[in-house]
Amino acid sequence: MTSSGAEGGAVRTPRLPPGFRVGDWQVDAVIGSGGWGTVYAAHAVADGAVVAVKVLPTGALAPGQRAALGELIAREVRFSTEADHPHLVRTHAVCTVDAPDLPELDGAMALVMDRAEASLRQVLDAATTGRPVPDAVRILRGVAAGVAQMHGAGWVHGDLKPANVLLGGDGAVWLADFGLATELDGTHAYVPPLGTLDHVPPEWWSQRAGTNGTMVRPTADIWAFGVLAHQVLTGGLHPFPGATARARALASQAYARNTAPLRLDAGIDERWRRLIGDCLVPDHAGRLRHNAASLSDRIERLANPRRRRRLLPVAVLLATVPAAVIAGAALLGGGEEEHEDRGRGAPAAVTEAGNPVAGGIPADSDVPEALRPIIVKAAQRCTDAEVTPVFLAAMLKAESGFDVDAERPASEEYGIAMWTPSVFGAWAVDGDGDGDKDYRSPPDAIATMSLYVCWLDQQFKKAGMPVEDLPALMAAGYRTSDRTVITEGGVPGQVRPHVDTVLRHLADYQR
Numbered sequence: 001m002t003s004s005g006a007e008g009g010a011v012r013t014p015r016l017p018p019g020f021r022v023g024d025w026q027v028d029a030v031i032g033s034g035g036w037g038t039v040y041a042a043h044a045v046a047d048g049a050v051v052a053v054k055v056l057p058t059g060a061l062a063p064g065q066r067a068a069l070g071e072l073i074a075r076e077v078r079f080s081t082e083a084d085h086p087h088l089v090r091t092h093a094v095c096t097v098d099a100p101d102l103p104e105l106d107g108a109m110a111l112v113m114d115r116a117e118a119s120l121r122q123v124l125d126a127a128t129t130g131r132p133v134p135d136a137v138r139i140l141r142g143v144a145a146g147v148a149q150m151h152g153a154g155w156v157h158g159d160l161k162p163a164n165v166l167l168g169g170d171g172a173v174w175l176a177d178f179g180l181a182t183e184l185d186g187t188h189a190y191v192p193p194l195g196t197l198d199h200v201p202p203e204w205w206s207q208r209a210g211t212n213g214t215m216v217r218p219t220a221d222i223w224a225f226g227v228l229a230h231q232v233l234t235g236g237l238h239p240f241p242g243a244t245a246r247a248r249a250l251a252s253q254a255y256a257r258n259t260a261p262l263r264l265d266a267g268i269d270e271r272w273r274r275l276i277g278d279c280l281v282p283d284h285a286g287r288l289r290h291n292a293a294s295l296s297d298r299i300e301r302l303a304n305p306r307r308r309r310r311l312l313p314v315a316v317l318l319a320t321v322p323a324a325v326i327a328g329a330a331l332l333g334g335g336e337e338e339h340e341d342r343g344r345g346a347p348a349a350v351t352e353a354g355n356p357v358a359g360g361i362p363a364d365s366d367v368p369e370a371l372r373p374i375i376v377k378a379a380q381r382c383t384d385a386e387v388t389p390v391f392l393a394a395m396l397k398a399e400s401g402f403d404v405d406a407e408r409p410a411s412e413e414y415g416i417a418m419w420t421p422s423v424f425g426a427w428a429v430d431g432d433g434d435g436d437k438d439y440r441s442p443p444d445a446i447a448t449m450s451l452y453v454c455w456l457d458q459q460f461k462k463a464g465m466p467v468e469d470l471p472a473l474m475a476a477g478y479r480t481s482d483r484t485v486i487t488e489g490g491v492p493g494q495v496r497p498h499v500d501t502v503l504r505h506l507a508d509y510q511r
């Protein structure tokens with residue numbers, strides 16, 4: 001949760017005993033407590049899957065606090081269930097604690113989440129001052145990608161800070177604590193005037209809260225990212241001097257008034273200093289020149305300076321490898337065949353509610369019955385009109401002939417959507433909600449395909465490519481890359497036969 005609870009009157013949280021059952025989960029040890037409640041390590045009773053359970057008691061709160069907590073939980077749950085992205089922590093379920101013998105906890109809300117090993121705050125606390133924390137660049141890539149996803153989906157985090165960045169055991173980097181996350185209404189959103197002093201932009205101090213609260217714009221997250229990046233690259237040093245958060249805030253305001261220069265730590269690499277400086281442009285309007293997607297892209301290039309030279313020949317050589325192979329490898333940052341494309345744009349907007357699905361799958365088509373609801377649900381993840389069930393069906397037929405066991409080991413493509421495992425890992429969506437993401441599972445593979453072609457679709461639209469060509473361009477992009485398609489100004493010759501096959505199937509399903 002946020003520091004808001006502490007500021008609004010900390011709750012002395014009673015504890016659930018180890019072994020206590022909350023819904024389908026059993027709590028173990030306490031991980032830590034925040035302003036509003038306590039986080040427990042826990043596991044699923046059915047299969048032992050590890051999770052974290054955040055228990056938020058409401059009983060001891062004054063009515064006003066209870067309403068505020070209810071609002072924060074509603075935001076957190078709404079965002080967390082709508083978002084589905086490798087860099088945003090997921091809330092799997094919300095339960096009510098049933099504990100008649102523990103009156104203070106009876107009726108508390110419990111959020112069941114992915115479990116992290118540590119927060120970035122803990123890592124910074126243990127870091128050597130003046131040196132980057134271990135895996136600094138990977139952490140910053142993950143944070144930037146998470147913020148880009150949020151902004152692309154029309155949300156502002158509003159409380160980005162090291163305590164709200166969680167690190168998983170397998171190298172996962174998740175943004176957490178969406179209590180302040182608010183949906184954008186036009187260009188800004190309103191959240192209660194809470195936030196965290198060390199990471200709020202200078203303009204925050206001069207804003208007057210209306211009845212809706214304080215205006216928060218995506219550029220506030222950009223500022224916060226600049227502060228956080230400086231901390232990560234220096235083992236915790238804040239970019240503005242001062243022994244207390246208030247002193248540092250005053251220093252940031254002096255800088256914004258142009259009465260003090262920005263003095264970033266001299267030990268930070270020049271390119272990173274420029275990036276942090278861009279995040280810390282003193283006014284909202286100036287900061288607008290940079291957005292989370294473009295920063296994320298710059299970070300990808302900083303992390304992989306040799307990518308640009310290596311990729312294109314590889315992309316051409318691997319014309320039969322889905323674009324996702326290349327693009328996703330770039331996101332993961334580990335492969336030789338890394339690519340500059342991924343991370344440039346905000347990932348596709350994803351919503352469970354989604355737009356009405358355009359175009360039904362004809363009852364007499366060859367799309368297997370069992371796959372139809374899965375395909376329809378996957379298409380709903382994309383808010384862009386071009387990603388329809390019939391388009392996904394045509395793609396799947398061309399990729400694998402609907403064969404869930406399809407494989408081309410030579411090019412490392414497997415399953416119904418022909419995902420390359422390492423790439424799938426970067427984009428993966430848990431399509432069936434079973435707690436894991438498996439490229440051989442049709443719901444996971446198809447949901448992930450939908451997310452990826454949705455992102456391609458958005459890149460082609462941004463590049464001003466003809467709307468009527470978008471299905472062909474998405475099919476081409478899936479097999480090459482968005483950059484290749486944009487550079488060629490259309491479908492590259494080497495994937496023309498494949499694209500024609502997709503279009504033929506699409507026409508069949510649309511007849």
Ligand SMILES: Nc1ncnc2c1ncn2[C@@H]1O[C@H](COP(=O)(O)OP(=O)(O)OP(=O)(O)O)[C@@H](O)[C@H]1O
Pocket residue numbers: 001002003004005006031032033034035036037038039052054089113114115116117118119163164166176177
């Ligand atoms: N999903 C999670 N997995 C593992 N640890 C977590 C998880 N969520 C929170 N924690 C840890 O639990 C502790 C309490 O977290 P919580 O979000 O309740 O409060 P906070 O963010 O530390 O404080 P506040 O809400 O006052 O800002 C923190 O140490 C946090 O790192």
